[in-house]
Amino acid sequence: MARRGAYAKGVAKREEILTAALEVIAREGYGRASVRELADSVGLSQAGLLHYFGTKEELFAAVLRKRDETDLARVEAGTADVSAFEGFRQTIGRNADVPGLIQLYVRLSAEATDPAHPAHAFFTERTRTFREFVAGDIRRMQADGTARTDIDADQAAMLILASADGLQVQWLMDPTIDMAEHVAVLLRLLEPPTTPADA
Template identity: 55%
Template structure:
């Protein structure tokens, strides 16, 4: 490879790496700003200022405001996965722990609730994110349910995927109720549901 071509290639790689790093910085800043201010009170300008960019400069890294917020939720999921045990048998306990943590970040709960509703439209920028997210979580929680059935903790009369779907729907519904009634203990309610399912003969 000629020196000029090599230098140009290295320059492109360097620019790409810087772009990726800036996106990561933006997402981390957005998590902090939204958790602090709430979804409704956070603008693209607020996030841009947190990373030293103009609003137009920030949107250079994301196709739209909706795409930015979808990526913020993707980053939140990455952080939450650090709390989720790798062992399928412990994933319900991990989900309960995440619900407990969510009570400390109301802005992100609000973002999730509102964006998931908006994303029901197939053309919304976050539509694919949510459909894929639910598919993955149903599969993983389904593995947890089957593991509990194999250990004799959960009745084999229950359909694993149905139980997984119910757990996810309950978690989402509890978050909505909690936004209306902040004193509600989301984690305790979800824990109660799992205990009740484990008592089904």
């Protein structure tokens, strides 16, 4: 199960770097997250850090990828009766505790809209996966009778994703707004008009 020493050390160091990078971004903001700054935070020189990730953009994308994995693991570790909606709402609420993470996401995704950006593929794939996941959940809820059937599931999923993304920008501008609550409003709009009796 254990990898060979040298290799395992490299993997562990990578993880350490990613964790420290997220911390410094959270603490000092995306603007100061130069490779040198991130290297300092983990006790490496700039060149030492780039030995692990090659480029700045790869490092940033790796930070987000790791965070996605963490989020996904947490949602999957939750009780099975938690809908994707609820897991989604919880994740948003948790992320609101990490301003730097949201800032990283918002700013990197904005830059990665350029097809030539190194993280472009990461974001398009991430969005596609997420959208399909949410759409599947909505279809199940439509079959259940717990979601409106007059709205296309794919379109609803797109709306939820887009709202969450947009709310993150709004929240960065004004951190007093409650992202999870606003998303909850949208989710409520997707409920069937006539309140179904429970069970």
